[in-house]
Amino acid sequence: xxxxxxxxxxxxxxxxxxxxxxxxxxxxxxxxxxxxxxxxxxxxxxxxxxxxxxxxxxxxxxxxxxxxxxxxxxxxxxxxxxxxxxxxxxxxxxxxxxxxxxxxxxxxxxxxxxxxxxxxxxxxxxxxxxxxxxxxxxxxxxxxxxxxxxxxxxxxxxxxxxxxxxxxxxxxxxxxxxxxxxxxxxxxxxxxxxxxxxxxxxxxxxxxxxxxxxxxxxxxxxxxxxxxxxxxxxxxxxxxxxxxxxxxxxxxxxxxxxxxxxxxxxxxxxxxxxxxxxxxxxxxxxxxxxxxxxxxxxxxxxxxxxxxxxxxxxxxxxxxxxxxxxxxxxxxxxxxxxxxxxxxxxxxxxxxxxxxxxxxxxxxxxxxxxxxxxxxxxxxxxxxxxxxxxxxxxxxxxxxxxxxxxxxxxxxxxxxxxxxxxxxxxxxxxxxxxxxxxxxxxxxxxxxxxxxxxxxxxxxxxxxxxxxxxxxxxxxxxxxxxxxxxxxxxxxxxxxxxxxxxxxxxxxxxxxxxxxxxxxxxxxxxxxxx
Amino acid sequence: xxxxxxxxxxxxxxxxxxxxxxxxxxxxxxxxxxxxxxxxxxxxxxxxxxxxxxxxxxxxxxxxxxxxxxxxxxxxxxxxxxxxxxxxxxxxxxxxxxxxxxxxxxxxxxxxxxxxxxxxxxxxxxxxxxxxxxxxxxxxxxxxxxxxxxxxxxxxxxxxxxxxxxxxxxxxxxxxxxxxxxxxxxxxxxxxxxxxxxxxxxxxxxxxxxx
Numbered sequence: 001x002x003x004x005x006x007x008x009x010x011x012x013x014x015x016x017x018x019x020x021x022x023x024x025x026x027x028x029x030x031x032x033x034x035x036x037x038x039x040x041x042x043x044x045x046x047x048x049x050x051x052x053x054x055x056x057x058x059x060x061x062x063x064x065x066x067x068x069x070x071x072x073x074x075x076x077x078x079x080x081x082x083x084x085x086x087x088x089x090x091x092x093x094x095x096x097x098x099x100x101x102x103x104x105x106x107x108x109x110x111x112x113x114x115x116x117x118x119x120x121x122x123x124x125x126x127x128x129x130x131x132x133x134x135x136x137x138x139x140x141x142x143x144x145x146x147x148x149x150x151x152x153x154x155x156x157x158x159x160x161x162x163x164x165x166x167x168x169x170x171x172x173x174x175x176x177x178x179x180x181x182x183x184x185x186x187x188x189x190x191x192x193x194x195x196x197x198x199x200x201x202x203x204x205x206x207x208x209x210x211x212x213x214x215x216x217x218x219x220x221x222x223x224x225x226x227x228x229x230x231x232x233x234x235x236x237x238x239x240x241x242x243x244x245x246x247x248x249x250x251x252x253x254x255x256x257x258x259x260x261x262x263x264x265x266x267x268x269x270x271x272x273x274x275x276x277x278x279x280x281x282x283x284x285x286x287x288x289x290x291x292x293x294x295x296x297x298x299x300x301x302x303x304x305x306x307x308x309x310x311x312x313x314x315x316x317x318x319x320x321x322x323x324x325x326x327x328x329x330x331x332x333x334x335x336x337x338x339x340x341x342x343x344x345x346x347x348x349x350x351x352x353x354x355x356x357x358x359x360x361x362x363x364x365x366x367x368x369x370x371x372x373x374x375x376x377x378x379x380x381x382x383x384x385x386x387x388x389x390x391x392x393x394x395x396x397x398x399x400x401x402x403x404x405x406x407x408x409x410x411x412x413x414x415x416x417x418x419x420x421x422x423x424x425x426x427x428x429x430x431x432x433x434x435x436x437x438x439x440x441x442x443x444x445x446x447x448x449x450x451x452x453x454x455x456x457x458x459x460x461x462x463x464x465x466x467x468x469x470x471x472x473x474x475x476x477x478x479x480x481x482x483x484x485x486x487x488x489x490x491x492x493x494x495x496x497x498x499x500x501x502x503x504x505x506x507x508x509x510x511x512x513x514x515x516x517x518x519x520x521x522x523x524x525x526x527x528x529x530x
Numbered sequence: 531x532x533x534x535x536x537x538x539x540x541x542x543x544x545x546x547x548x549x550x551x552x553x554x555x556x557x558x559x560x561x562x563x564x565x566x567x568x569x570x571x572x573x574x575x576x577x578x579x580x581x582x583x584x585x586x587x588x589x590x591x592x593x594x595x596x597x598x599x600x601x602x603x604x605x606x607x608x609x610x611x612x613x614x615x616x617x618x619x620x621x622x623x624x625x626x627x628x629x630x631x632x633x634x635x636x637x638x639x640x641x642x643x644x645x646x647x648x649x650x651x652x653x654x655x656x657x658x659x660x661x662x663x664x665x666x667x668x669x670x671x672x673x674x675x676x677x678x679x680x681x682x683x684x685x686x687x688x689x690x691x692x693x694x695x696x697x698x699x700x701x702x703x704x705x706x707x708x709x710x711x712x713x714x715x716x717x718x719x720x721x722x723x724x725x726x727x728x729x730x731x732x733x734x735x736x737x738x739x740x741x
Contacts, residue, residue, distance in 0.1 A: 075639070087644075087647045198731070344722040363723060
């Protein structure tokens, strides 16, 4: 069997890739465009601009990891590939934030689910934020294009049992379910998407747009943190960046100044507002960092009579939108139902507890199944989202208060998930809540959920989807960029990532980011070539 | 976050201390910051430990601690038997070795958390290590070195079941860091029935060769 690692080959062929840790003196570099971030947005932008003939520099705070590093090990991957070594949370510590920090960003560690932005979401944006140009019809060709670029199609292999239990439960109860489209090519169905694809099957930025850009002479700095965009009059003149030592987290003291005609920020819904705030860019209406959304996630675990082996097989292949838009786009909060993979460290972090009880619970991992609900936040006045601000050290932090509107949805989702698991034959079900016991019937679980207190920390909450904070809109008084990602007040600055979404998406966001970044980069390339 | 104590918790003087603690800083940061300074002044080691504790009994003395102090290590030596329970080996020497190895992995993990979360953890650990706050806030009377597994478990239960979000958060931080470092480690995979990555894939993937 032969292996052809795209990254190893490219590095050998002379790609311009610089590890910040190897820099020994301060320097200044220049290009037509500097792009901050190498995830879904930054990678797409870099490939399109460099193919159009523009010179491009990519700046990535995390390090370059690729096949040689992807050994299907949770602890090393969480420490190296995720923000804050997988310890990132919202400001009060109550919501765990899963977010990539490496070349390829979150697309290097996501579970490959590839959904178009729901029509209802796009139509809501049009109506509420004046984004008429982003109608489902207008966006369709961009989704088509990105689905082809990232090899996205519904998963054709049978779902693993972990996912099939969601299907079975939905079938029994008459709830709709579908097969998830995945961005994979020649997937081995191993189940390790979340720790870096070991076979290069995943077609995230790392295997597609980043190599595409580097093949077209783009230059990549990794281990280099964008500190501050520096204005000169009404334009950005340069980006000040600091190099990290080889541990990826300690600044080495070396700085790099990056000059360009145009700057694209694609540093994520936490990183991008953070960079704009640190840079003190014009923000006359105080919009930067506001309306941050996360698809708050709660979870339920079940003990099944049959071996589930929830650590093997494509992590996400079945979903249900039965409750996502059932109350209308802007009624009571909707939620999408999916399944998470359960490896030992992930499970030990998700299932709360200690002592003999915890040991006993985790010993049953091979029989464990889990369902998660992703709440569609941001579509109602009682779901205004969170706020990104800066800590004393300049790092960004997200404050995300859970409103009563969301608590109601979280409780409803607990009911739904437990009901589905029992319908699929679960022996016992436990809600991820500090006060939840194991329940052996739907009736018991239902009664228990009635009494669970909906409070931060007691309800275990997660997010893998960060959106908003540099929201787009036609009205500068309530947005940061326009519908093309162009900053309302700084003419040579664009934002091309999930931070521009004015609400959450209502589905895993990677394809929404790819498609919008492709559309806006195509326009930007035309603009810059004039 | 609830801003009142439940009746059963609000009676003794210890709870009064907790009450004022909560009034002075529900966010906790100011108060905890003070503890950090005080702990430093009163001689608690806040510099990373080089060699120590249960850890001292280890044959392999090569690990250099990057974040945990002598006091933090004693804290985890006291807490891990309560957090990991029956997942730890029974044989005393094997148990000590496992605890020591887990503490090293906790330290390595925290190093990767980065400065902001390290600062939060420093405040939490200082609060637990500093005598006055250990007694008043954690309600643990002996120093951690002399705490029994039962006492450690009772402390964890108090913070878990507390109606105060800040304590729930502390409970989750301590148990999550420990559980992830323990169950995620290859030698402990069997305790969760996880066979590891499929052997057939390991056999043929290039990254597992020439290690």
